[in-house]
Amino acid sequence: MAEAVILIVEDEALAGMELSETLQRFGYRVPTVLKRGEDVPEAIVVHKPDLILMDIRLKGFQDGIETAYMIGGEFDVPFIFLSAYSDDETLNRALETRAYGYLVKPFEEKTLHTTLELALRRSREYRDREKDDWYKRALARFPRPVFLTDSYGRISYANESAKLNLPSGGDGKVGTALHMFFTEPAAITDLLVESAAARSANPSTSKQLTFKGADKQAHLEVNPFKDEAGKATGFVVLVCVED
Incomplete structure (x- = not known):
């Protein structure tokens, strides 16, 4: 299976670099680390990621949750939230975006890897079902x-x-x-x-x-x-x- 491409959106430079190194050690490809949600659409078009790993608190005009809504309206790319916050308000806002996962910092590498693999598998299964349904609708006629x-x-x-x-x-x-x-x-x-x-x-x-x-x-x-x-x-x- 080809290596999964994961886009990181993290406004803390050191955290983003460490996360990128960890993901590459897991065997994923990380084409870039973004700091602002506004830069995500262009990066999706250029790099075609299989998954986006995104902090909720970001620099710029959009936080991670607002960026997730924008992604959902334009692209079919699954995403996982990262956050140092686990309060009810933040969690409820995140749940409304239909995220594939939510990781509270700090987290263990094993937890990160498992969450990523489950999200990627869920995304593949969803796309396979969509493709299968499309074939059946076409073949019915x-x-x-x-x-x-x-x-x-x-x-x-x-x-x-x-x-x-x-x-x-x-x-x-x-x-x-x-x-x-x-x-x-x-x-x-x-x-x-x-x-x-x-x-x-x-x-x-x-x-x-x-x-x-x-x-x-x-x-x-x-x-x-x-x-x-x-x-x-x-x-x-x-x-x-x-x-």
């Missing part, structure tokens, strides 16, 4: 049968066209193995393995198969979803049914 499967070929989604073309008794239920609907189950496995192993820019693979229990031929085209390490985490299977 697609005229050709389409299946989404996990890395083992188990169905995670079937659009209406796919369900209509399945053999009698098949409903495309989540968790059902895709090969159950074809007379050559081993060929489905081979197709997925071949697609997962493809290293080209367009790793599409295809095969002609027959629906089980139906006199229908189908041309399957498979494209893998791959993570940052290049490992297939699932597949898009487009089906062209031949009358």
